[in-house]
Amino acid sequence: MKVRNQADDLKISFEAFKKQILEDYKIAVTSRECSILGRREVFSGKGKFGIFGDGKEVPQLALNHFFRNGDFRSGYYRDQTLLMAQGLLSVSNIFSALYADLDRQREPMSGGRQMGGHFVTPSRDEKGAWTNLMKTKNHSGDVSPTGSQMPRLLGLAQASKVYRKLKIKNSSNFSDNGNEIAWGTIGNASTSEGMFFEAINAAGVMQVPMVISIWDDGYGISVSNEEQTTKHSISEALKGFQRTETEDGFEILKVKGWDYLNLIETYEYASKIAREDHVPVLIHVTELTQPLGHSSSGSHERYKSKARLEWEKKYDCNLKMREWILKDGLASEEELEHIEKNATSEVRSARREAWNSYQAPITKQKARLLSFEEQLKKQTHNDPKVQIIFNQLDKVEELGYKDLISAGRKLNLLLAHHPNAAVQDYKVWFTKLSNQMTDKVSSKLYTTTKKNLLGFKATPVEYNKKETLVDGRIVIRDNFEALFKKHDHLIAFGEDVGKIGDVNQGMEGLQKKFGDIRIADTGIREATIAGQGIGLALRGLRPIAEIQYLDYILYCLQILSDDLATMSYRTVGQQIAPLIIRTRGHRLEGIWHSGSPMGGLIHLLRGMHILTPRNMTQAAGFYNTLLQIDQPAVVVESLNGYRLKENLPVNLGEFTVPLGTIEIMDPGEDVTVVSYGSTLRIVQVTAKRLKQEGISIEVIDIQSLIPFDLKEEIRESISKTNRLLIVDEDVPGGATSYILQQLIEKQQIFNLLDASPKLLSAKAHRPAYGGDGDYFSKPSEDDVFEAVYEIMHEANPKAFPI
Numbered sequence: 001m002k003v004r005n006q007a008d009d010l011k012i013s014f015e016a017f018k019k020q021i022l023e024d025y026k027i028a029v030t031s032r033e034c035s036i037l038g039r040r041e042v043f044s045g046k047g048k049f050g051i052f053g054d055g056k057e058v059p060q061l062a063l064n065h066f067f068r069n070g071d072f073r074s075g076y077y078r079d080q081t082l083l084m085a086q087g088l089l090s091v092s093n094i095f096s097a098l099y100a101d102l103d104r105q106r107e108p109m110s111g112g113r114q115m116g117g118h119f120v121t122p123s124r125d126e127k128g129a130w131t132n133l134m135k136t137k138n139h140s141g142d143v144s145p146t147g148s149q150m151p152r153l154l155g156l157a158q159a160s161k162v163y164r165k166l167k168i169k170n171s172s173n174f175s176d177n178g179n180e181i182a183w184g185t186i187g188n189a190s191t192s193e194g195m196f197f198e199a200i201n202a203a204g205v206m207q208v209p210m211v212i213s214i215w216d217d218g219y220g221i222s223v224s225n226e227e228q229t230t231k232h233s234i235s236e237a238l239k240g241f242q243r244t245e246t247e248d249g250f251e252i253l254k255v256k257g258w259d260y261l262n263l264i265e266t267y268e269y270a271s272k273i274a275r276e277d278h279v280p281v282l283i284h285v286t287e288l289t290q291p292l293g294h295s296s297s298g299s300h301e302r303y304k305s306k307a308r309l310e311w312e313k314k315y316d317c318n319l320k321m322r323e324w325i326l327k328d329g330l331a332s333e334e335e336l337e338h339i340e341k342n343a344t345s346e347v348r349s350a351r352r353e354a355w356n357s358y359q360a361p362i363t364k365q366k367a368r369l370l371s372f373e374e375q376l377k378k379q380t381h382n383d384p385k386v387q388i389i390f391n392q393l394d395k396v397e398e399l400g401y402k403d404l405i406s407a408g409r410k411l412n413l414l415l416a417h418h419p420n421a422a423v424q425d426y427k428v429w430f431t432k433l434s435n436q437m438t439d440k441v442s443s444k445l446y447t448t449t450k451k452n453l454l455g456f457k458a459t460p461v462e463y464n465k466k467e468t469l470v471d472g473r474i475v476i477r478d479n480f481e482a483l484f485k486k487h488d489h490l491i492a493f494g495e496d497v498g499k500i501g502d503v504n505q506g507m508e509g510l511q512k513k514f515g516d517i518r519i520a521d522t523g524i525r526e527a528t529i530a531g532q533g534i535g536l537a538l539r540g541l542r543p544i545a546e547i548q549y550l551d552y553i554l555y556c557l558q559i560l561s562d563d564l565a566t567m568s569y570r571t572v573g574q575q576i577a578p579l580i581i582r583t584r585g586h587r588l589e590g591i592w593h594s595g596s597p598m599g600g601l602i603h604l605l606r607g608m609h610i611l612t613p614r615n616m617t618q619a620a621g622f623y624n625t626l627l628q629i630d631q632p633a634v635v636v637e638s639l640n641g642y643r644l645k646e647n648l649p650v651n652l653g654e655f656t657v658p659l660g661t662i663e664i665m666d667p668g669e670d671v672t673v674v675s676y677g678s679t680l681r682i683v684q685v686t687a688k689r690l691k692q693e694g695i696s697i698e699v700i701d702i703q704s705l706i707p708f709d710l711k712e713e714i715r716e717s718i719s720k721t722n723r724l725l726i727v728d729e730d731v732p733g734g735a736t737s738y739i740l741q742q743l744i745e746k747q748q749i750f751n752l753l754d755a756s757p758k759l760l761s762a763k764a765h766r767p768a769y770g771g772d773g774d775y776f777s778k779p780s781e782d783d784v785f786e787a788v789y790e791i792m793h794e795a796n797p798k799a800f801p802i
């Protein structure tokens, strides 16, 4: 849509233009009414927390006119008007989200898992298969941490560049020659986040079609632009990024957020240069307001001056749009009042409807529970506690499923005293509802199920008859080459990955063979390397994002944890980003090149697979598997393994190592010793020394920390040895504790043990540099030997004296 003030300049007829404006105005006031009533719902106790798009309506309506099918948004909680304008968010959806309605039909964004204002559109169907993204306007799943939409935005924009430059087979559901824009939105205050600057710099370097709107209302909660931003203005501060006639960069535009016509012109220009020429654009949308304050958890009168509050009233974008409509004669006062009245009553009735629909199934379940009351009393010989439980339930005002299940759990405890009670129907009801709740609240953390993984048909590694010993890095390099040949949508990038083929040359020479779009160098910016991967994976590509050393994963751990790991869960499987993070760690030298913070990763990255191959053949096998599986994963290669000799497989790119399977490296009888990664070799060497002392250990490589030993083979080993040692080089209480938790809780090994299980890890401090530093910081052969020996001593002190 293109509009000018002069009638003769109009591309569309005056009537069509007027109709469009009034439709936009209707959405603006409807959206505002949702914000106002939504906030009230929180104060009345029906919603827990409310954050809305008030004061940002008009620029979103302008943006919407240039958002095409196939485009993506990576934004934040203020964008409700945009989604409403696109027909992707109904009024009742807004209220259902406010009530945390667990029903996916009524709350399509997250089935009640995310607080309102966090939006997503489905890229996957119920079975996890891709939908046709070129037929929809796409919104990548929002997250709450401010600025965290920026790394993903970079990847979403980069995908257009990749699709334009590479002719990828079967990509018509993802792109039309890279003509798609990645639209970003962010609040003015959140531009203070490091990730914002990192992403802006990277987009300027990469020249990708991102159009980022900064909704500037002068504040970040209570902190003003004066305290947030150099020169008090993000567009002023970023001036050096402006492109020139001779240099690439950003196109930086500034526009007032209440000026509909100028907004339209600005977005038209921005979308044209981004879509056609892949120029990144930053639109600083100023003079916006926040009429209801930041959120339902406080009022802005506490921190805004009277003058500011007065100004905000006058410059409310909806009011300004109204004044302009009247001034230009696009509608009469009566017409506008009619629109406003209708909007109010539409929102009121949708709110009522949303509340009633939310309560109806819960009330129905309550009625079902009440129907068991008499029977339960009778079967518990009129235990008065039953009546108390029902009385308490009756007093609950805003009824939730939790109240029913909580009552049920208390009843179950009473019933345990009456094992012959005839309450079968009640039990069936309780179990069914409990299972439904687990599914509603806890499903889809991983979309690949245990059953899928156990059913995975692995392809064994094959070798030439005559052993071909090469450095480990050759195995991984040649395997990557086979993978790049096989998958035309596979892309790898990271620091030093392109020209030199990574610092350990595991991709040596591949850029020459496959080009610099597929194997690319990046700047030193781990958060946006991860973000590139997330965005590319959301648009149908298979990225391998490299983090040069495991120790530096901390720079992107927040994005991996908040965005990637939660993606399937928070969208209930509507979006999945099967990104592979490749990194290398464990043993090398010093405080920042030999870390093994596996416990940290395990705790923060639930939702991803975490793999720790012992050598490069196993690592290659994992990559081959991951490319057949639709899940995000981290693969930690062993830093000291690239120059160790391995037999070169012949079926490179084909053989697979299934996830969640352990490997018994050396069978033994006395103690089960489990380990992974670099410490595994130490355990294997020590096994020989222990043998000389008459101690036989069963050495097990866990290799896949998440998923963990799906066939429960470690349990089998312990049921033979009845003794357990867990070895790694994380801090005490790190991954070793996780392993023990898996064995005790999931594999129920407690009763199999004859001796207390031992955990051997590195010291609590970071590993010191050099040979002595390593020996005294990390488990050595002597440490493993003594730990096993002590276990044997406990069993037979005479034979194994200390």
Ligand SMILES: Cc1ncc(C[n+]2csc(CCOP(=O)(O)OP(=O)(O)O)c2C)c(N)n1
Pocket: 078, 144, 145, 146, 186, 187, 188, 189, 190, 191, 215, 217, 219, 220, 221, 294
């Ligand atoms: C990483 C992080 N820090 C702090 C917060 C708490 N927080 C939520 S919104 C907000 C202010 C954001 O202001 P701005 O970016 O200007 O957006 P606005 O809400 O004004 O639209 C803050 C500090 C958060 N969500 N994430």
